[in-house]
Amino acid sequence: MITLTQVLEILKKDANFREISAENEYYYNWNQEVTFDTLAYDSRKVNEHTLFFAKGLNFKKDYLLDLNAAFYISEFDYEVALPAIIVTDVKRAMSLIAQAFYDYPQNKLKTLALTGTKGKTTSAYFAKFILDEMNGGKTALLSTAETTLDGKNFFKSELTTPESLDLLEMMAKAVENSMTHLVMEVSSQAYKTERVYGLTFDVGVFLNISPDHIGPVEHPTLEDYFYCKRQLLHHSRYFVANAEMNHFGIIKEELLALELPYAFYGKDTENRILESAGLHFETTGSVAGSFDIRLLGRFNQENALATALATRALGASTSQIKVGLAKATVPGRMELFTAKNGAHIYVDYAHNGISLENLVQVVESHHTGKLLLILGATGNKGENRRHDFGEVIENHKRLEVILTTDDSNHEDPKAIANTIASHVQRPLDYIADREIAIKTAISRTSSPADAVIIAGKGTDHYQLLNGKRKPYIGDAEAAQKYI
Ligand SMILES: CC(=O)N[C@H]1[C@@H](OP(=O)(O)OP(=O)(O)OC[C@H]2O[C@@H](n3ccc(=O)[nH]c3=O)[C@H](O)[C@@H]2O)O[C@H](CO)[C@@H](O)[C@@H]1O[C@H](C)C(=O)N[C@@H](C)C(=O)N[C@H](CCC(=O)O)C(=O)O
Numbered sequence: 001m002i003t004l005t006q007v008l009e010i011l012k013k014d015a016n017f018r019e020i021s022a023e024n025e026y027y028y029n030w031n032q033e034v035t036f037d038t039l040a041y042d043s044r045k046v047n048e049h050t051l052f053f054a055k056g057l058n059f060k061k062d063y064l065l066d067l068n069a070a071f072y073i074s075e076f077d078y079e080v081a082l083p084a085i086i087v088t089d090v091k092r093a094m095s096l097i098a099q100a101f102y103d104y105p106q107n108k109l110k111t112l113a114l115t116g117t118k119g120k121t122t123s124a125y126f127a128k129f130i131l132d133e134m135n136g137g138k139t140a141l142l143s144t145a146e147t148t149l150d151g152k153n154f155f156k157s158e159l160t161t162p163e164s165l166d167l168l169e170m171m172a173k174a175v176e177n178s179m180t181h182l183v184m185e186v187s188s189q190a191y192k193t194e195r196v197y198g199l200t201f202d203v204g205v206f207l208n209i210s211p212d213h214i215g216p217v218e219h220p221t222l223e224d225y226f227y228c229k230r231q232l233l234h235h236s237r238y239f240v241a242n243a244e245m246n247h248f249g250i251i252k253e254e255l256l257a258l259e260l261p262y263a264f265y266g267k268d269t270e271n272r273i274l275e276s277a278g279l280h281f282e283t284t285g286s287v288a289g290s291f292d293i294r295l296l297g298r299f300n301q302e303n304a305l306a307t308a309l310a311t312r313a314l315g316a317s318t319s320q321i322k323v324g325l326a327k328a329t330v331p332g333r334m335e336l337f338t339a340k341n342g343a344h345i346y347v348d349y350a351h352n353g354i355s356l357e358n359l360v361q362v363v364e365s366h367h368t369g370k371l372l373l374i375l376g377a378t379g380n381k382g383e384n385r386r387h388d389f390g391e392v393i394e395n396h397k398r399l400e401v402i403l404t405t406d407d408s409n410h411e412d413p414k415a416i417a418n419t420i421a422s423h424v425q426r427p428l429d430y431i432a433d434r435e436i437a438i439k440t441a442i443s444r445t446s447s448p449a450d451a452v453i454i455a456g457k458g459t460d461h462y463q464l465l466n467g468k469r470k471p472y473i474g475d476a477e478a479a480q481k482y483i
């Protein structure tokens, strides 16, 4: 519960309050106390005691007409019967009011936030497995792949970082469920749209940066994308950063200016990977030791080192880090299945050129036999991926490729496949049905030297076709069905 007095205090303190607008008059104070028992940003989820947030690009005045709520908060006076609290920034207001409404759950959890272009989900799972070793399974997790608020039940997330209202409600549930730690991914959009406004994390991690999420609905430029991600530096008590990432210089300068305690990793720092083999690596520095992980690839060892440093800052011992990392699996990221003939089937979420290149390189270096690739490209978005995928296939002549459907949406999957194939000199197969494509690829393997890479969908159990999500068995399930 929260009162109108508390709401106005929060907004005034944040220099976000403009006025209350009611019945054609403006007020700085309201002479009657009001108690709100729910907060909502969806007009379909209100009651007469709700404080409603009118926000969003697609918000319509119609949602407020005849709305049975107590007050609404907005940047815009819609001049409707319902009294309005007018603010300069509704999303900031939503975050701060939600924190008070849920009694500041962030202060009752030790929080670890991860950002970066690649590796957030993988590192978030690594961190959860390590912290679970330390706290006996009391780590809540908010990731692109899955969310858990009790450490046992997992559900699929809609956004990488939820809207502040949902986020604070989830944090409060985690506290109610006796969780002691929360690991979460913080996307650049979260900072751009104030989903984490007013939150400070115990540990922040910056994994890497490369051009991504640049476009009309996300970030106008790489500068904006990077700047938004760097906001995590300003909202962490301790920071871990990859010294090998692009533009690391400014991160270092910014951290020094903030006088924040930090750990850097990568060459030319004390925290380095010394020796690295398939699933084993050795490190030097504050978490020196030898570690095993279940995911191939040097970048996953870097994710593991970043996570080791971050969880160390939260009190994890080297042995807890070792055990956690050795146990960690990540849904849809380098999931490995072994066929009866010994061939390895890799299911990975890689859905752009860079990720696919990394993935293929890793698998190629571990398999001397046949290398099959199941791949499609999304329709009506990321069109340049078709060219990038073509380049990867062209660069790796050993790949035997079966092109297939991957969220073709309003486009023809065959036409998408033809565009990928147009960038490749050799012929590629095409099987529209993704499950049959997977079955076919597995049937073409014969020994442990062979591998099938199923790229793109990761944990998705749907195909986006003609604007609708149609049920799909899932890559991992299809792999297990036919091995
Ligand atoms: C830019 C942005 O933050 N967009 C998110 C935001 O949209 P918005 O605030 O503009 O709201 P909107 O969808 O235009 O809808 C308007 C409002 O009308 C309300 N409504 C609607 C219908 C009705 O009858 N009554 C009503 O009140 C809705 O509840 C909503 O509050 O709030 C919506 C939920 O309230 C999100 O679904 C939406 O995510 C969009 C769709 C999205 O996909 N965002 C992506 C770009 C994103 O955030 N991605 C990052 C990941 C990036 C990464 O991988 O690194 C993420 O964190 O997920």
Ligand SMILES: Nc1ncnc2c1ncn2[C@@H]1O[C@H](COP(=O)(O)OP(=O)(O)OP(=O)(O)O)[C@@H](O)[C@H]1O
Binding pocket: 116, 117, 118, 119, 120, 121, 122, 123, 144, 207, 208, 299, 300, 302, 303, 332, 333, 334, 348, 349, 350, 355, 356, 358, 359
């Ligand atoms: N540190 C890394 N550097 C480069 N590539 C990586 C790294 N970690 C993971 N990848 C690759 O990127 C893919 C996505 O990994 P993951 O889901 O962990 O990242 P993410 O940051 O959550 O991604 P997204 O923002 O696309 O959801 C993996 O399937 C893997 O191929």
